[in-house]
Amino acid sequence: MNDISGDKKMNDSANTEKISRSFKEKHRREADLELAARSRSSIAAYPMGLLLFYFLTPINQDLPAFFWMLTAGVVLITPLRFIVSRKTAESYDSAPALWHSLFLFGNYSVAFLWGLLGFISLQHYGIEWVSLLAVLSLCGLASGATSSMSPRLSAALIFVVLVIAPSILWGLIHGDSVSLAFAIFLGFFSAMLLMVTRSNHSWYWTGIKDKTQIAEQGKQLEKIFEAMKEKAENLGHAAMELKDISGETAEDTEALSSKAENVTSATETMGENIQSVAAAMDQATANLSSIASAVEEMTSTIQEIAQNTQGASQVTEEAVKKASLSTEKIRALGHGAEAIGKITEVITEISEQTNLLALNATIEAARAGEAGKGFAVVANEIKNLARQTADATLDIRRQIEEIQNATNVSIADIREISTVVHEANEGVCAIASAVEEQSVTMQEIAVHIGQATAGVEEVNARVSQNARNAASITDNIRDIRETSRKLAENGQLVDARAGQLTDISLSLKKLVAS
Template identity: 40%
Template structure:
């Protein structure tokens, strides 16, 4: 407690609050560190969750892509192709998004590798679809050659059955069987893609060709040659189909079936990796939060205890001495100068206050001593006051005599003032005349100013009208240009109509040709004519285009009519602008007439102003004469002023003598 008394109050307060604040800072730092750690864990957990979600979306789209590829391999449909492309594009976008989100270099590199593999997957699928299109084109050729060759053999049967030998008839029947078997094996190959089916179809073709050669001599060689060419063309086309299918299947099995499962396995591994990280971060976050709460409570408890102890010690070290000092000051204010002042030995602010109160006590004692001395000095001051009063009486008698002398001087100054008053009256009359002339001149000047303002207004009106005329001309020019643009647009729309008509003509011709082809092929193919549904679809598409072209013609015609309407409106606007120009010209003429009248008014007012100026000059001359008379009167006033000055000097001497006597007293 004694050591605290030697410290300043500010030091004690700073120490107490410093300890508490230090503990609070420690608490805040502890909480902040724990919160930062928890926040980082939350950020890591959230980033991991986001990445896990992205990986899951990629995995789902990859699975959908692979399923769509399987559907395409099975059916070859356009919907399957569209599904593969859509899912693959979504996968690529998700790969890009994930690569930007993932910060781990190893995972990012692995994801980039999968991204590259899936890009190759998409490119390979496009190659597969191209081969599939080529395969379908070749199959369409087979579907044309096969029925044609069959029809040729059927026609040959009618010929041979009439004049052929049994051997030739048997060869023809076998050739027909070989042809049908060839087509059957070819269809099996197209369905199952087995190489032995392809070889079997080619073998049947060779046998059929051999039997067809035996028909020479029974039928025309041209018929046999045609049949042989059809069989050869069928074989070549079938071999081409086989090559295309082999290339397609190689891409599917060698690339698509390899990359798909590999990327699926890698993406599953990465997803499980992220899930493992989440399973680790969750319990860690919970543990860190619990530790943070325990540490915060402990530090807060210590801070409260230390704060209470510091408050008690500081309060006791300040309240006791201050109470004693307050009691002593109360007794001292009652006049008890014998009171002892406590705490004067302390080195803090209370000690300073106590020593200051001690000084007040000493000053009270000295004040009592000075009061006794003041009584003695007051008697001496009373004596000096009586001496000063006598000197004042003498000064009063002397100043009275001097004032009587100044009264005579004042009378002389009054007479001179009367003379100056008369002169001033005359001067006032002359000044009044001059003022009247000045007022007339001012009025004339105002008239001139008003006329000038009217002139400015007229000029402003002229400028405004001219500006309107210029604006109107510009508007007329712009509308004329608009008319020109409308006419040019009309011409362009007319050309567009011609182009649309040509388009309709071309579409109609194509529609007729396709319809004719569809009719012929359907009649020749019989049940196989179902393949010509594509042709019918194309005819429908062209008919739709024809309808759209007709709508476009209607739109073009409507736009031509609108352009014509704009042209008529622009021409009418030009006529209106010309009428505005005429009206503006008339307004300019009226403004010029007003300007002429304003100029005449200015001339008349200027003449009156000249007359007023002459009268003002005459009055000023008379004022000058009155000024001369005033100057002579001022001379008399000056003489009287000099006498007054002499009396003032004498008065000053008397005052100086009075002051000296007062000082001597």
């Protein structure tokens, strides 16, 4: 358990160190500017120390080269330190690393020179009043650095080491008891200075942190007060708006109640209309069923007509064929009559020739006298036969002409009959085609009527559903009326609370303002 507690403390310490470093990095600029400002008071200390050694000690006579080298170094570094202390605040942001390096160079240089002064004094004089004065001045400078350079712990530690370490080194090199005691004393004093430096460093950054936190908390408090003031104003506005809204809500609830009554009446009327529509849809369904039955009967009749027209078409086609055969036969009869006419013409010519021969025979018999009487009788008979033949052929010709005329008339009539029958056949075919189209149309009508019937049934179902919905709407509107009544009561309570909220916001604004 103790190990775990110790580990926890170590982790907390590491986290604090990490946060501390992060905080220092954030405030690096502030620390560097503070270092530059604090170094101004120590700039004159080094020239004054040289004057003190020049007038009070014989070091300038005993060690003139070293003293004047020390003086030259201090004279050269002092203006640099003065410029850095004055210009850092103005020019630091343009080159932070440069100004920080110049500050460290100036301070480390004088620390090294003064530490060298202590080492040379001890080396030349030993532990005498001159060297003790030099060491005392070194301790004073190191003590001052623990405070003036506390913002930068590493810089302060290096400064203390550069100032005192050479004197400690001299005591360790000589090795006698007095020198070692002197070195131990300086070492102990240096350790104390290092502890003081760490403490001053901690106090400095604690102060910076507290100052930063106080500033941030002040800003946060200002923001909080501003926010409280703004919230108080918003609260007042919200209270007024809430009061206005409660008034509008009361008016809206009254209007809602009135509209709910109107909607209730409308839904009741809608329910009655839906019932009427349902009755009309039932009648439409019955009518569609009757139409479907009639369409089925028409379809059956059209099919019978189609069959009859098909039979009539076959009969007319047969009649056309028979008329064509009759025409051909009558034409053949006409041709036979023409042939008979030609034969009668030949017979007529023969009878005419025979009549001429009989006339010649009669004339010759008259010339012969008694001898030719018998021949005359025969010739006369032949003449009579020839005349009768001519008369018979005339009758035959007339009858043949009448047959030909009748044949021509029959042919013309048969042609007209064929034309009429053909036209009748075309009409029958057109009727059959129209009947087929009507049959297809009636089938489509039957399909559409079936779809219409299904649609009407679906409409009937939806009308029934709408009737149920209308009843449900009526119930809901009744609930809305009850809710609006309760809302009106709550609006009155909200109005009262809004007045109280307004008073509270005014009190809060006065409190924040004070």
